[in-house]
Amino acid sequence: MAEKKVPFNLAQVQEITRTYPTPFHIYDEEGIRTNARRLKAAFSWAPEFKEYFAVKATPNPYLLALLKEEGFGADCSSLAELYLAQAAGIGGEEIMFSSNATPANEYQAAVDMGAVINLDDISHIEYLTEHVGMPEMISFRYNPGPLMAGGNDIIGYPEEAKYGLTKEQILQAYPMAKAKGATRFGLHTMVISNELSPDGFVTTAKMMFDLIGEIYEKTGIRMELVDFGGGIGVPYRPEQEAVDLEYVGEGVRRAYEEMIFAKGLAPLKITMECGRMITGPYGYLVATALHKKEIYKNYVGLDACMANLMRPALYGSYHHITVLGKEGLPCDHVYDVTGSLCENNDKFAVDRELPEINRGDVVVIHDAGAHGHAMGFNYNGKLRSAELLLRPDHSVKLIRRAETLADHFATLDFPGAALDMSSILKK
Structure with missing residues (x-):
């Protein structure tokens, strides 16, 4: 069983909280960079490899700029994410724009930036052409349906997912796009999420390579790029093992040699759009225990809540917890670790065995570096926390300051003088 460790100690956090009070998210720069380099090394054999970091996982331009330094691009799915990538110095075909139910102005922004447009439906060919025009480079997202067995709580089963084109539609889409002016083509898929079995990714690569061959045989259109999506999981539980990236890279290499190179379809640019596995294990939600409650169960209430990390409430997800300064003590107490929202599912852990927690203890929630702060919200008037870079x-x-009440009320335009915001905010 792997030991879950944090890259800081209690004394260091106490020093940090002199300036930045809890709760806050903190990201380990060294861990993120090392992880990014390992992924690139696993695919160093490829004629060209590009990781488009999934901006939705951790949408902070400081982190995007850090990953740009490591050679990463950006996977964007909205106007805001496009602008975040641009702010970090990422542009042109370093951006993959994969979206669904997309308005014309967002397509226009992506085209203006020179991003690779990855269409989610065959009907979007006409929509894109009508409102923006067909770009030179176009990609389509493939949904294999029931051919891809399995599913999970995050992305579900492919045949039930709202994303992508069927194989029949894929074979129709490329000639249609070519007729409208496209001259360069890519193929994309995203069929698994938070997956820890390395064989699943090799299987996905083989499925895509096979489809690339079929597209060429039936339409004469060659793929310039294939995007395997993301989906590489995080070992949230101590007993889980991280995905062996070297195994995946070697498995994909062998398939490439047999299914692409040997058939004269090389060179083919290999791309991915991992988010969770890049930053997830290297981000931590740091909070303080405010209250203890003993009724039918024992509760510890933190100054953080599901507005800071909603994965446990949304998916029933496990996130490991460390009580700083008590790492060596026995886990002989059982707690529900909660926030303060008026929602009973506002819990980071249920029936978790931990050392005895006292008021004022610093609690660290692991693997919060992706889909943590990004999924924050303001229900109950809760304010999103700061983000820090270690x-x-x-x-x-400080890479994002904490929200204030002034931020929360900034979009209100309440008529009359019945509610004097200025006096409230001075309190």
């Missing part, structure tokens, strides 16, 4: 020299940089 530098390799153990200094800390």
